[in-house]
Amino acid sequence: MQYVDLNIVRYAAGILAAADELGETIYCEVQPCEGRAEYLIPDATRPGGGGQDIEQRPAMVCREHAEEMLGNAPEEQPIFRRLEGPGEE
Numbered sequence: 001m002q003y004v005d006l007n008i009v010r011y012a013a014g015i016l017a018a019a020d021e022l023g024e025t026i027y028c029e030v031q032p033c034e035g036r037a038e039y040l041i042p043d044a045t046r047p048g049g050g051g052q053d054i055e056q057r058p059a060m061v062c063r064e065h066a067e068e069m070l071g072n073a074p075e076e077q078p079i080f081r082r083l084e085g086p087g088e089e
């Protein structure tokens with residue numbers, strides 16, 4: 001099971017809706033990268049506070065960087081998926 005706080009979904013949805021409304025593309029947040037953002041990493045981390053602290057916040061990244069962070073290709077995440085039952089044999 002995976003879960004994401006709805007506040008994170010709301011934050012990301014706001015960014016996506018604003019970009020859609022303006023006809024803008026959201027790009028990967030990893031610098032330097034000009035890939036189109038395809039994934040939301042809800043708990044992305046990066047150095048903050050003068051390099052001593054770690055900042056954690058949602059980040060939008062391209063497929064390539066999502067794969068680099070995961071260590072493997074991102075799995076398909078359909079909104080709806082029906083898992084086949086064992087059926088009758």
Ligand SMILES: [Zn+2]
Nearest residue numbers: 028033062065
């Ligand atoms: Zn990228």
